[in-house]
Amino acid sequence: MLQLLDDEEPAIQDALRQEFSGTCGDLSNEIAALAIDLTTTDQKRLSQMLQPGRRETLLHEWQIPQGGAAALDDDWETFENMLRLIADFLHDGVTLRPALPDLLDMLAEEAVEEKAHISEDSLRLWMFDSENFMGNKDDYYTPHNSDLSWCSETGLGNPISLALLYMLIGRRLNMEITGCNYPGHFLARIQLDGKPVLVDCFHKGRLISVDEIIQDNKSISDYAKQAILTTAPLGHILMRILRNLEHSFNKLKREDDAKIFRMIFERMHRSI
Template identity: 90%
Template sequence: MVPMVDEQQLPYMLQLLDDEEPAIQDALRHEFSTTSGDLSNEIAALAMDLKPTDLKRLSQMLLPGRRDTLLQEWQIPQGGAAALDDDWDTFEDMLRLISDFLHDGVTLRPALPDTLDMLVEEAINEKAHLSENSLRLWMFDSGRFSGNKNDYYTPHNSDLSWCMETGSGNPISLALLYILVGRRLNMEITGCNYPGHFLARIQLDGKPVLIDCFHKGRIISVDEILQDNKSISDYAKQAILTTAPLGHILMRILRNLEHSFNKLKREDDAKIFRMIFERMHRSI
């Protein structure tokens, strides 16, 4: 889907955003709902100074278009989530679709792959690319990225572009940033699908350790956890010993989004992510 609003008419439509006449608002909602849900490039080109209230209203009018775009562009692999395996290109494209959906559609920002590439360039410039541990220190120990403790359940935590912009996220989004940046630097960083708190995994001094990206990248000894047989379940032990498949990571993100939108009472959006989850789960 591409923007279908007449570019010549767009400035006049934007000027009507603060018109409280119900008929005009209905007409605007209809026109904006036929777009891809993102007019950020068109708005930037116009260089119009829109009020924050107008931008918020426009973003809401564009939301149906973002929903349609997400559903139209999301391709279920044959075999569902399990088929992702090591298909990083498809996995990252799905993360981009989620990021685009969660974006407001009115403010200009680079696409997710471009934002990741820029973060990689910055890491190289600051000598954080020398090892998995140097990257950990630069990203998390420094405080550049930290856990979003104030708004843990916000859907924005699943928008990796937003996480890079704000320096904030939930355990899985911060670990994914670490993994995706590390992958671009040919580093060996994997995911650990630990129940309740996603972690990353690296080798440090020849031994496997877990990285809690949510808590400033603190290091957790795998050997010490496995020796403590009383405090963790067999499921948790299995998660520690195995690399989280990309499909499992994606399904966990979809579940998080459904939960987040339910908490916000945004039932339509919760339903979308529940439907995508079910389709990914059932496809064979």
């Protein structure tokens, strides 16, 4: 069937779409095993044909916890698995790449190799000050920014994906890095010299003193102040990612994909 991808006959293309839509949405292992060399055009065409299968796989494998997003609490294993499902959905289903947990393991090992006495702050410097990871300013709203596997490989991301990479890599190194659900711009939080400090991962990991931001902004809203002073629950972080994806796909006029993430968001929100 793969040999027919470049056949422009409408009936052939319709038959291929029908056939590939019944798969899990990912043929990357099969393509690699068969050593099939697809052109860029054929890769893009095949990925589009596999998209319905990826939607079905995402909905089938996404398990809503009893209690919805709030039930995630400190369940990092389930949280990371949901991030993996999102990454798998956003992948093209054609090219081969490691799974998200494996990529995070490799990044943690790389960080340790390059930083003999690694800490939350030295990991920050290694990731962001060195520009190993940077804010994707040129394509801020692309759905790829919510694909942590893509972010791991390209070094690009939005505020929340870069902060999550920092948190998840840090967790593998027994570090205490949490999230700050600041409105409009997600941040990470660490302790530096015994004081809470926010990390703006999107802007080269710059440090922001929690005490100073409260003192210097007397008109800060109660919501923003609460976000600064408390750790973002994993469920809240996940819901923010789901909303970002719905917004990104709506901007691209990919309504079927936007609908998927709106549906998951609503199910996570109302489950009790």
